[in-house]
Amino acid sequence: MADPFDLSGLEPPTESAPSAGPKAAPAYLSRLNEAQRAAVEATEGPLLVLAGAGTGKTRVLTTRLAHILRLRLAWPSQILAVTFTNRAAREMQSRVAALIGEAVDGLWLGTFHSNGVRILRRHAELVGLRPSFTILDVDDQLRLMKQVLGAANIDEKRWPARALAAQIDRWKDRGLAPGRVGTAQAGDFADGRAVALYAAYQERLRTLNAADFGDLLLHCLTIFTDNPDVLSDYQQRFKYILVDEYQDTNVSQYLWLRLLAQGHKNLCCVGDDDQSIYGWRGAEVGNILRFEKDFPGASVIRLERNYRSTPNILGTASGLIAHNEGRLGKTLWTEGEDGQKVTIHGVWDGEEEARVVGEEIESLQRQGHALAEMAILVRAGFQTREFEDRFLTLGIPHRVIGGVGFYERREIRDAIAYLRVIHQDDDDLAFERIVNVPKRGIGQATVKTLHELARAQGISLLAAAHALVGTDELRPQSRGALRGLLDCFDRWRTAAADLPLADVIELVLEESGYTEMLQNDRAPDSPGRLDNLKELVAAAEELETLTAFLEHVSLIMDNDRAAGGDAVNLVTLHSAKGLEFDSVFLPGWEEGLFPHQRALDEGGAKALEEERRLAYVGITRARQRIRISYAASRRLFTGWQSNIPSRFVDELPAKHVENVSEPGLYGAQGVGLEDSGAEFIVQRPAFGPRRGRYARHAASNGFDAEAHTGQHPTQAKPSGSYTRGMRIFHQKFGYGRIVAVEDNRLEIAFDKAGTKKVIDSFVAPA
DNA sequence: TAGGGAATATTTTTT
């Protein structure tokens, strides 16, 4: 390789940038076509690269990054490169390393969220957090949401926590802190009380020293807006900013970028409006359409030559996407043999679909095709199941990319919760998760007591537990168990300071009784869970500190270790973006499933176009061959559902496709459904909104944010105001007289209940 | 407090 750039790990010596040295045109540039090369070389000023599927977008991005380093226009630490997924970030990292000849350290290369956390950790105190804040996962978020709803006395049946969480996420997507939500956007959740709930939720997060995913960016925005000096630092720092998948950015990400780019204005965004598939998550295609307006003087470069797919495949994709309106419009072209036509297969049911796909895969394999070059792309996660079952019986190796992630499994989350408490003892959500897992006799009554005390004194659950074990407040049995647990945590915390992380985890699993619990569990999946825990320990060996490990867990939720031998890939269409395979199977092309009924119901025409783009993404993943299929009927929960072929099937250009459906199903064109007889219960999509039926139960529960956020409403007296001899009243034990005071612990001789030790906030002056 | 059994929801898509 040419000149190793020797930039690794260098920090800029304050102001002076590395000087651009004259160099011969490097070899990597000659491997690009004209448009690609232009996109790489236009390093200065705002640039939008409209890159169709398979046009070498990633290559441009990585080459550009390497080029900037090569010309010494900036140090690695002055380059911000943002991707959408961790996978893309890793890929970019390794490809840049390949171009440069060695690993490049110090780049700000990662997802929006990981770059966001990095900034947020440095300035956490500016938004009322400590730098060690916890990143909540979806479970925690929901649990917290339920608590907030509970505190506000809102009927969770009628206003599900999920719905509130979704609403809040959407606000955060748009960069709206609670104070910024206008009445127009207040939504109708709980009769308009959602904003107050949002505020309460944020307040709870702050007390817990925690942030949810949306906060990672939202807090950055707040910091930038409120602290011009901080913002200015970053604006100076980031000489070059590169953004992948720009069409999928939401408002909050857009604002984040725009603020950061104001310094040097060297912002390069790569995207494809036809691949915008995250509208439901707040992504705004508008961002890409508006780029030239937002960044005056921006250049636009189009990449239209496709290097991936055969003309038949590309023609199919183009023909389909042409049904969308409001596109920027690109004309993709490719060279080479037409290749096979895209085949369309109608089948009887999902089982047959899986069987036939399985046969085809085996046949391809016999012809010498690698399994890893085949993928089944599904609309919804549950669709992988039928294929998994089938492959299991056929013995076809396969992997599910982006399914139920490793870190989302229950046993892993439990283990993590233990670690979180060790790491940060006021992580109430983690503590609550594991106080009684495995069962140790600490039931909800005990937890409730802990909560009361914690809230009354504004302390953490763990602190409340510490306080309570010294009293008679709890049942002796519970108290003993709790004390045991607290001792364990003390011990583990010490251990965590000395032992390697992996050893700590093993110790915790052992001493907490978690391993034992699983060993005694007769459930068929217990051995698997134990294996998973072993894997967790193994994963921990790769990271130094508990802090790093927990961060890894919360941000790198993907388990798509794309490696792992020769296996068929099972992927959702959403997580397939950015991947490519020789052979692609697209099952489940039925109305209601794809396009998905729920998308149609909630998003109307706009959502239909997004579904179509999803189909476009699916088709353009393939290099050589595509097999699309639809089933006449599908198992749904307990019953069956009859389906008609997706409208997308009809939209495929006849020239490039071939319908090889079995005769007698729907007929070759995919028209009219033959009534299939009595054994089928025709069930219209069961996914419709189900809110309406509670409509009249519209009680008004005057929710008052203060009642929840203002700390300790009615609690007795501040610590220290009780003295010996005072008469008091206790909820459970009745009247009594204080015989001793020790900090906030009172020893009380009760009239009826004898002498007990009690925390002062549980009593009131008589 | 735990465990059983009934009732109930679950299936979009993800950082």
Added chain:
DNA sequence: ATATTCCCTA
């Protein structure tokens, strides 16, 4: 079909 939640009893 399966997972979660709720309610009851021991």
